[in-house]
Amino acid sequence: MPRLKHFVEKSREGTYYTIPFTVPENVSRVTVSYSYWQGTKGLLREIHPQNIIDLGLMDEKRRFLGWSGSAHPSIFVGEDKSTNGYLVQRPESGEWSIIVGAYHVVPAGVEVTYDIGFEYHKPGDPESKNYKQDEPEDISSDSANAEPELLFGDLHIHTIASDGALDSEAVGKLARDSGLDFVGLANHNNYADNFCLPDIPGLTFVYAVEWTHYKGHMNFFGDKAPFENSFIANTPEEMEKIINDARSLGAVISVNHPKCPFCPYKWSSMNFDMIEVWNGPMRGTNIRGIKWWTQLLREGRRIPAVGGSDFHRPKDFAKLGNPITAVYSPSRRREDILKNIRAGHSFVSSGVDGARLTLTCGDAMMGDAVRYDKNKKLHLHAEQLRGETLVLVTGSGERVIKHFARGNLDIDIEPKNDNFAYVKAIRGCGKRGAVRALTNPIYFQKEEEEDN
Template sequence: MESVQHTYRLHLTAEDQRRNPYSLIPFDVPHRVARLAVVYEFRSALEVGRVGKESGSVVDLGLFDPRGCDLFTAQGFRGWSGSARSEVTLTPTQATPGYLPGPLYPGTWHVLLGFSQIAPEGCDVTVQVTLTPGDQDGTSQAADGPLSVSVRVVRDGPDWYRGDLHCHTHHSDATAEVATLVDVARAQGLDFLAVTDHNTVSHFPELVQHSGPDLLLIPGTEITTHRGHANVWGGRTWLEFRVCTDEEIRRVREQARDQGALFSINHPKEGGPDWQFGTTAGADAVEGWQAPWWLSNHVSLGFWDRLLREGTRPTLVGGSDKHQGPYDGSLSLYELGTPTTWVYARSLSEEEILAGIRAGHVYVSQDPSGPRLEFTAQCGDEAVMMGDELRVPPEGIVSFRCRVVGAERGWLLRAIDMDGEAFHVAIAGADFSYAWQVDVKADNYLRVEVIEPPLAPLDEEPSALFVFAASNPIYVRCG
C-alpha cells in the first residue's frame, strides 16, 4: 500500500498568537500504520523562516496520540521539538529524539503548534503528515505508562556531592547525544547531573543505561513556557507546559510535587528568558546562577535574595544550561559544571540529592574545583548548617563559622542578611576560616558569598558583584 499524505495550511497573525499561543491540528491514523512522519515549515511575509533559524516568526512543534491532548490531562504526549527540527518520525520502536517510540494507535492524533513569536505581518505555516502502512512489529512499551527509571544508591555515605542541575541534549535543542553529555560530566568530575531537556521525557530511558558508580543521572525536564522556564527534577511522567496564567503554572508545580519532584525557577534575568509569571508558584528552588557568572547573574541572585527578604525559603541552586555540542576531549571555560551545585546528601542517590536540595544543604561555586564552602552556626547545644533554621532563645548569642577552601588571597568573604551586606573580610589564603558572633534580636537569615573586591559600591552598582561561590542561608528564629 502507498503512503498517505495530508497537508495543512494555516495563516497566523500576532493577534492569533496573543489569543492562544498554541494550536492543535487533528489528523486520523487508521489501523496498521508502521511509520508516521511530520514535516513543517513556516514563512513570514518578508522572509522564509527555515525552522530553527532566525526569522520574524518562530513556530514550535509537538505531537499527541489518541490517548488525549487536553490541557493538564493529556495522556497522549508523544514528543516536542520546539523549533529545533523541521521533520520528525515515529515508528513503534524508534523516534526522532524528543519523541517517544511506541504503538501508533489508530484514532485521532494532534500536531501541536506553539507560537513563540509571530511577525507583525503574520506567518504562514505548512504541516505535512505522512502515514506509511505496515505491521507494527516489535512494539515497545516506551510510550505507555510512567517511565521506569530505577532509583538506586550510586554511592553510599554522607558527603558534599557536586553536580549540575541544568543541561540539554539532542532530545531538545542541543546537538549531542546523552552519551556525549555524560562523557563531559565525567571529565568534569561531577557526581550527579540532571538532564533537563525542554518539555519532553524522551531522554529518561537513556539515563538509566548511562548512570554508574561515578555518576548519578537525574531525570529532569525544563518546563518551557512563553512566560518563563522552570526545571523539574525527579519526575517520572511528562508534565504540562502549555501554560500562560499564574494559576496554571501553580498547577504544573502541584503536578510535579505530586510526583515527588522539585520545581525550580530558571534564569530569572533579562534574556534568561526572565520569569514573567506574577507568582513563584511556591518554587522549591531558584537558579540564581546560570552559566558563567558574568552573564547577568547578579540579577538572578538578586531575584532570589528578594524572595528571602519576603520570608520564603527557596533553595539557591546553579545550572550551566549547557546545550551540549560535539566533544573531542578538550574542555573550554564554559562546560557542564559552570557553575557547580554542591549538595550535602546522605548518599549519592536521586532521593537523597533531591532531599539535600529541598533542605537547602546547597552552595554554588564557579566550577567543579570550587571554591568550597562550609558554613555553620551554633547557639547553646544546637548546631546547624546552611539551609537549616536555628532557634535562638531571647538574648541568645549565635556563633557563626565559615571555611573557604580554594579561594585566592585577597578575595572577599561577604556576609549578607535581611538588610543587605552585614560585613566582609579579606580571605587570607587557600584554606581560610572565619568565626564571628551575632547578638540576635529578631528573625533573620545569614548567607555568605566569596567575591572579587568590587570596583564600585555594590549598593549603588549591583552589577559590580562578581561571585566565585555563594551559600544558602542559615535562618535564625528568635524565641
C-alpha cells in the same frame, strides 16, 4: 501524504494550542514535517525575530509524546524508534494533535504547512508491540546512615533530545570525566531521556525536564514524567495546575534564569521551590537573579538557590560544570541528592575547582533554621579561595568579613538578629564584584515560630 495549511495570526503570539489530524489503522510510524517563512536566521533570530513556530505532538489519547521547539523541521514517532525528544511507542489510530507554539509572529501573521506521513505494517510482519523503555538500574550507592558526602553536580544540561549537540551517554561521560557526581538532563518540554538513561559508573542522573514557556522557564526535578498530557498553559490558572500536578507526582520546581533578558520569569506566581540564581557564566543576568532571590529572603521566603550551566554543546558560551551545585548528601541516590538540594544543604560555585563555602551554626547547616542566640556564632569553612572577598549577606544588608582570602580558612562570624544569613565569595572591587561562590542561608527562628 496529507497536507495541512494553517495560518497563525499575530494575536496568537506567545500562546500554545493544537491542530488535530487523523492517524489511520495499521501504522508503524508517524512523521510530521513543517515549513514557514522564518525571516531573520541564525544568531540574530533571537535578537530580531521574525517568525518562530514551535512543534510538539500528542497521540489519540492526548498523551504528550514530545516537543522539539523549532530545532527540527521534521519529527517522527514509531514503535521501534522516534526522533530524539519524543517517546517511542506504537502509533494507534485516532485523532492525534500537533502542538503549535506561536513563539514569534510578524504583524501580518504567517502560514505554516504541515506534511504528515505514515509508514504501514507490511503483510507478514510480526505482531507489533508497544516499545517499553527500560528503567535504568539505580547505580547510586545506598548509604542512608552514612555521614553526608559533598557531591558536585550540574542541574541544567541539554542533549540532542532538545537543542543540545550530544546524546545522554556522551554528556554523562563528559560530566563524570569533569569531576561531576550528578547531572540533571533538563531538556525543553520533553522528558524522553528520563526513560533511557545510560549506566555510567560514578554518575547519578537526577530526573529533570525544563518546562519551557514563553513567560519563563522552570526545571521540574525528581519525576520521570511530571506532566502526562501536555505542558500547555495560556493562563495563570493553567500554569498553576501544571505545577501543582507535577508536585503531586513528587516533582521539585525550580525557576530558571529568572532575570534573563531573552526568557525572564514573567509569571506573577511564587509557586516554586527553588531558584536557579546562577545560570552559565557569571554576568549581569545572574547578579540580578541573586538580588531577586535575596529580596525574597528578606521578605521572609525560605527558598534554596541552585546553579546550572545550561550546557548545550562543547566550545559554547555555557561550559559544562560552570556553575555547579554542591550538596551534602548521605548517599549518591538521586532521591537523597534531590532531597538535600531541596533542603538547601548546598552551595553554588563557579566549578569543581572553584571556591567551596560551607556555612554552619552549631549542628545546623545551610538550609536549616535555628533559634537566634547572640552567643552562638556562625562558622564558615572555605576552601580553594583565590583572592576572593567574603561577604556576609543578611536581612539588614551586607558586610565584608574577609578581604582577598586565599587557600583554605575557617572564620567565626557573630550573627545579627536577622531572619537569615548567607555568605558569598566575590572577585573584583567592593561588594559588587563578580560572584564566585555563594552558600544557601541559615535561617533564624523567632520565639513565636518555635511555639508554632
